[in-house]
Amino acid sequence: MLDLRLYMLQRITALIMAPLTLGHIAVIIYAVQGGLSAAEILGRTQGSVFWFLFYGSFVLAVAVHAAIGLRVILHEWTGMTGTRLAALTWGVGLGLFVMGSKAVIAVTWPVGLP
Amino acid sequence: MTAQNDTLEVSVWRGSGVAGQFETFEVPAQDNQTILDVVSWIQHYADATLTYRFACRVGMCGSCAMMVNGRPRWTCRTHVKKVLNGGKVEIGPLRNLPIIKDLAVDMDPFFDKWVAAGGVHTPSASRADPIPAIDPGDHSRQVASAGIECINCSVCYAACDTVAGNPEYLGPAALQRAWTLYNDAKHEDRTDILAAVSGAGGCHNCHSMGSCTVYCPNDLDPMSAIAGLKRETARGFLRRRK
Amino acid sequence: MTGTIERHDTDILILGTGGAGLFAALHAQQAAPEGTKITIAVKGLIGKCGCTRMVQGGYNVALGGGDTVARHFMDTIEGGKWLPNQDMAWRLCEQAVVRIRELENEIGCFFDRNPDGSLHQKAFAGQTADRTVHKGDLTGIEIINRLMEQVLSRPVEKLQEHRAIGLIPTKDGSALAGVLMIDMRTGGFRFVRAKTVLMATGGGPTMYKYHTPSGDKTMDGLAMALRAGLPLRDMEMVQFHPTGLLAGAHSRMTGTVLEEGLRGAGGQLLNAAGQRFMFDYDVKGERATRDVVSRGIYAEMRKSNDPGQVGMFISMAHLGPDNVRRKFKGMVRRCEDSGFDLAGGLVKVVPTAHYFMGGVVVDVDTRTALEGLYVAGEDAGGAHGSNRLGGNGVANSTVYGGIAGDTMGRDIRTMGNLRDPDEAVLAAEYARAVHPLSRKPDLVQPLRNRLQEAMWEDVGVMRTASGMQRGLERIATIEDDLMQVGVAPGNLAFNLTWHDWLNMASLCDISKVIAKAGLARENSRGAHFREDFPETGDLAASYFTIARQDGADVDVTREPVDFSIVRPGETILPEGEPETLVAAQ
Amino acid sequence: MRVARVHPLWLAYVLHRVSGLALALFLPLHFWVLSLALTQPERLDAFLNFADQPLVKLAEFGLIFLLAVHIFGGLRLMAMEWLPWSAPQKTLAAGALGVAFVISGTFFLQVV
Numbered sequence A: 001m002l003d004l005r006l007y008m009l010q011r012i013t014a015l016i017m018a019p020l021t022l023g024h025i026a027v028i029i030y031a032v033q034g035g036l037s038a039a040e041i042l043g044r045t046q047g048s049v050f051w052f053l054f055y056g057s058f059v060l061a062v063a064v065h066a067a068i069g070l071r072v073i074l075h076e077w078t079g080m081t082g083t084r085l086a087a088l089t090w091g092v093g094l095g096l097f098v099m100g101s102k103a104v105i106a107v108t109w110p111v112g113l114p
Numbered sequence B: 001m002t003a004q005n006d007t008l009e010v011s012v013w014r015g016s017g018v019a020g021q022f023e024t025f026e027v028p029a030q031d032n033q034t035i036l037d038v039v040s041w042i043q044h045y046a047d048a049t050l051t052y053r054f055a056c057r058v059g060m061c062g063s064c065a066m067m068v069n070g071r072p073r074w075t076c077r078t079h080v081k082k083v084l085n086g087g088k089v090e091i092g093p094l095r096n097l098p099i100i101k102d103l104a105v106d107m108d109p110f111f112d113k114w115v116a117a118g119g120v121h122t123p124s125a126s127r128a129d130p131i132p133a134i135d136p137g138d139h140s141r142q143v144a145s146a147g148i149e150c151i152n153c154s155v156c157y158a159a160c161d162t163v164a165g166n167p168e169y170l171g172p173a174a175l176q177r178a179w180t181l182y183n184d185a186k187h188e189d190r191t192d193i194l195a196a197v198s199g200a201g202g203c204h205n206c207h208s209m210g211s212c213t214v215y216c217p218n219d220l221d222p223m224s225a226i227a228g229l230k231r232e233t234a235r236g237f238l239r240r241r242k
Numbered sequence C: 001m002t003g004t005i006e007r008h009d010t011d012i013l014i015l016g017t018g019g020a021g022l023f024a025a026l027h028a029q030q031a032a033p034e035g036t037k038i039t040i041a042v043k044g045l046i047g048k049c050g051c052t053r054m055v056q057g058g059y060n061v062a063l064g065g066g067d068t069v070a071r072h073f074m075d076t077i078e079g080g081k082w083l084p085n086q087d088m089a090w091r092l093c094e095q096a097v098v099r100i101r102e103l104e105n106e107i108g109c110f111f112d113r114n115p116d117g118s119l120h121q122k123a124f125a126g127q128t129a130d131r132t133v134h135k136g137d138l139t140g141i142e143i144i145n146r147l148m149e150q151v152l153s154r155p156v157e158k159l160q161e162h163r164a165i166g167l168i169p170t171k172d173g174s175a176l177a178g179v180l181m182i183d184m185r186t187g188g189f190r191f192v193r194a195k196t197v198l199m200a201t202g203g204g205p206t207m208y209k210y211h212t213p214s215g216d217k218t219m220d221g222l223a224m225a226l227r228a229g230l231p232l233r234d235m236e237m238v239q240f241h242p243t244g245l246l247a248g249a250h251s252r253m254t255g256t257v258l259e260e261g262l263r264g265a266g267g268q269l270l271n272a273a274g275q276r277f278m279f280d281y282d283v284k285g286e287r288a289t290r291d292v293v294s295r296g297i298y299a300e301m302r303k304s305n306d307p308g309q310v311g312m313f314i315s316m317a318h319l320g321p322d323n324v325r326r327k328f329k330g331m332v333r334r335c336e337d338s339g340f341d342l343a344g345g346l347v348k349v350v351p352t353a354h355y356f357m358g359g360v361v362v363d364v365d366t367r368t369a370l371e372g373l374y375v376a377g378e379d380a381g382g383a384h385g386s387n388r389l390g391g392n393g394v395a396n397s398t399v400y401g402g403i404a405g406d407t408m409g410r411d412i413r414t415m416g417n418l419r420d421p422d423e424a425v426l427a428a429e430y431a432r433a434v435h436p437l438s439r440k441p442d443l444v445q446p447l448r449n450r451l452q453e454a455m456w457e458d459v460g461v462m463r464t465a466s467g468m469q470r471g472l473e474r475i476a477t478i479e480d481d482l483m484q485v486g487v488a489p490g491n492l493a494f495n496l497t498w499h500d501w502l503n504m505a506s507l508c509d510i511s512k513v514i515a516k517a518g519l520a521r522e523n524s525r526g527a528h529f530r531e532d533f534p535e536t537g538d539l540a541a542s543y544f545t546i547a548r549q550d551g552a553d554v555d556v557t558r559e560p561v562d563f564s565i566v567r568p569g570e571t572i573l574p575e576g577e578p579e580t581l582v583a584a585q
Numbered sequence D: 001m002r003v004a005r006v007h008p009l010w011l012a013y014v015l016h017r018v019s020g021l022a023l024a025l026f027l028p029l030h031f032w033v034l035s036l037a038l039t040q041p042e043r044l045d046a047f048l049n050f051a052d053q054p055l056v057k058l059a060e061f062g063l064i065f066l067l068a069v070h071i072f073g074g075l076r077l078m079a080m081e082w083l084p085w086s087a088p089q090k091t092l093a094a095g096a097l098g099v100a101f102v103i104s105g106t107f108f109l110q111v112v
């Protein structure tokens, strides 16, 4: 179910996410001091190429990573195989990617609050 | 501890294929009694139709493995005292393999995977050649020797949840054999092994849950052997991409 | 009344997957013409049953460093007390050199090395050179695992858990047509025709109260050969290992070997009073050869004459428990698992039946008197004479297994079609096997216990004419009782009790032959010791025994040993060669 | 039939799987909330206020904890798989858990 290619993809995406996620947590810890507000968050991120790339690559990586992870769990726990498993893997991956992209765009696109 | 009781209450799995249930027997307790002795006593004196398998009686052949209180073990080397629970013990067929009857399982899938993992020596010399000098202290030889005493008893295979969930997974013993051969200087097709363990059922399915290493009665460490295969295949993957 | 017997055809059939059977399969594949069908039938799982797997000490082969094939040969002849078939012994020593290279280079075994990378060799008792190649003290596992992989990965038909029960000749009796077997998993019968059949079922003297071989070995092969009318030689020769573990009659651990190395390293044998006794029997004390130590322990047991005190003790503690634990890790753990402390305490030991030197008469190419039947390994007689040297057992099974494969592969080219069986014999063999199914079910195990007691007491380590006569009577009664004991016919799938019954039938048949051959040898050689004839006898007039089925009886005759290579008192070693190359311990 | 297999490495595996699964289930929710920023910022604010409640704080702590567990569990795994040292695996498993605690604990302290 997990050949070398999928394995490498999962490991590489994990390696990409590790610093991103830790960075994200650090930011949150820093940010929550004094309470969060939407404006505060967005003020920092919107229009920033850095944060766009930061969260964008996270979304890309996590879509791949979680899709592969869920694929393995589904196979081992439900015995699902073949096209259904492949379809679900892609579905999860694309779903996460679309939802994640929307979030990233919402948070980093330089439009400002309407 | 109630080992002093003069009888043991033994639940034994009965049935063929998927159907079956536990059946309880009273077995006289003895000093120096192994689980294999208990099972044998039942067949000899209580129920002539009980099926199980053994050969060597001393932990060399790996044919007597069963689930004892839910844990895979060599029954010929398991002293009753070690597993007795309030005078009771539960004995079932080895997990993760098709049951033929009662306590005997079909080991063919285990051995098919052994071969599929590339666990067969391919010669780099012939009987006409001298035996190669090999430094026993050489690093790769020591890695190869670490797993060489495996008796293919399938205890690790039964312990692994990945095998349980993923029928294609080659399993710890087969992969450990592949790793041994990969490190064997005498083996001709070392890269073939990496290909054999990189497919859909290959080493990359292992989650390093370590039950193989924890339960191997031989103190072998298939988990680390599999990690070795992952390392080498990953290295090969990256190199190829360059 | 042949119920349903499934018919099956092949070209080359191999019975057993010890060193002999597996090597035969590989060599047959190399030697036979393209398209030859090869089938392996075995009582257990491929490679996991039999004794080759249990080999501890190692593999004898002369690989230079002063050692020569001639020296190996001389040790084998002298160890066998001049009874071996010399041509077979020579071939064994000569071919072992090739076989060990094959094992390392082609099969993939890795044997222990010296620091300089060359093979490590040590000396078993009775050898005049460091000759034994080994993999720690688990040599058999390495050999059989590697052979098993090779065979499993080849297109050989595998009939696992198939028990051979009868050799079926052609109607005119001139050749073998095939083998009747039971598919143990289903309980069904299967008759397999083959042009050539190798019998490599490995003997196995498990009719003794204490025995080392694996549970699947019960003399089936020799019993089948006897019924098929083949001559068996040296059938009185049962090798006892001096230190079998004594864990009680109820335990399958009882009889299993505590390795030779324990005594070699200085292990002491003690009696119930805690005293060493082996020096009363031999100047080498505990380090004397197997037969001598076995007799010493046996005599001491008899001396103590205490029914509550069976067996003697082995003590290692004086060598330092930690040291012992380090040096004999496997043995210490094994004892521990069955409840004994080998490193620091006393472990009870008893001589245990280990190897069977007797077997079917074969030529140096493993051919027998019956066309189409070949025999190799422990089932074949002749190579060891009255005593097998430690390390010559696997050498024998792998060398001759390979030769059998080569010979069958070659012979099959000139053989015509498959032969048709004598249906009457087939029906008789079938009837024999189903006999218990129509009797009232009863316990089989007590009969096995009785047979084992009888053989141990009357046809064991030390023998007398009256003892062996008594033994024969006891066997006869047990056999009569066996014929009355039934097995419930309801569920024959993987029915171990039915197979226990069949095991008993084979063991009784061969037990009788052992006792009769023992009676026929009126001197003491190697493993065979007659209290009433303790002398070796005239070496130059050495004879070996031949047993044959004669109607309902077994007939034993004597035949002179053919000293085809060397005569007693002479040697083939060059003049001036030292007597031994082994440094004194 | 019952299967007995509880030992540290197996627990580490279960923890890794459960945390991965939980994260995978939570992530879509997280993305959804963030994407509200574009269309309905007031609902995002409302959510953030809601997130100030102690119970929710605890849940967040759990989440960060899971994330930390998963990350360090994952790093532990990759170290085991790829780095030559492999013996002290149990220590690694425990260590990963420890680091996870420290991180999420810091978060917790900061937040409360």
Ligand SMILES: Cc1cc2nc3c(=O)[nH]c(=O)nc-3n(C[C@H](O)[C@H](O)[C@H](O)COP(=O)(O)OP(=O)(O)OC[C@H]3O[C@@H](n4cnc5c(N)ncnc54)[C@H](O)[C@@H]3O)c2cc1C
Pocket: C015, C016, C017, C018, C019, C020, C021, C041, C042, C043, C044, C047, C049, C050, C051, C052, C053, C054, C055, C056, C057, C058, C059, C060, C162, C163, C164, C165, C200, C201, C202, C203, C212, C213, C214, C216, C217, C218, C220, C221, C257, C354, C355, C376, C377, C378, C379, C390, C391, C392, C393, C394, C395, C397
């Ligand atoms: C504990 C122990 C230690 C030993 N140590 C040494 C040593 O250190 N060095 C040494 O040289 N020798 C040693 N020996 C002896 C050695 O093991 C044997 O000489 C040799 O392995 C015999 O090989 P084989 O192939 O003839 O028989 P085996 O390896 O015994 O194989 C016999 C095969 O025949 C099968 N079989 C039996 N009956 C039937 C049937 N009816 N139908 C189908 N199949 C059947 C069995 O299941 C098995 O597969 C030792 C033996 C024992 C028991």
Ligand code: HEM
Pocket: A010, A011, A014, A015, A017, A018, A021, A062, A065, A066, A068, A069, A070, A072, A073, B206, B207, B208, D016, D017, D018, D019, D020, D021, D023, D024, D025, D027, D067, D070, D071, D072, D073, D074, D075, D077, D078
């Ligand atoms: C936050 C987003 C993440 C999600 C949703 C997620 C999800 C998952 C899932 C569902 C699995 C499958 C678990 C299993 O097979 O048992 C998994 C496996 C894995 N994850 Fe993550 N993960 C995330 C982040 C990370 C990070 C940051 C790392 C980096 C260290 C990581 C490392 C791994 C590894 C190594 C595996 C493989 C486990 C195995 O083979 O047993 N993950 N992940």
Ligand code: SF4
Pocket: B062, B149, B150, B151, B152, B153, B154, B155, B156, B157, B172, B173, B176, B215, B216, B217, B218, B219, B220, B222
């Ligand atoms: S690795 Fe250990 S448990 Fe697994 S088959 Fe080999 S000896 Fe048995």
Ligand code: F3S
Pocket: B159, B160, B161, B162, B163, B171, B172, B205, B206, B207, B208, B209, B210, B211, B212, B213, B222, B223, B226
């Ligand atoms: S138990 Fe199974 S998951 Fe891997 S570490 Fe061992 S093979």
Ligand code: FES
Pocket: B054, B055, B056, B057, B058, B059, B060, B061, B062, B063, B064, B065, B074, B075, B076, B077
């Ligand atoms: S009977 Fe051989 S390992 Fe237990």
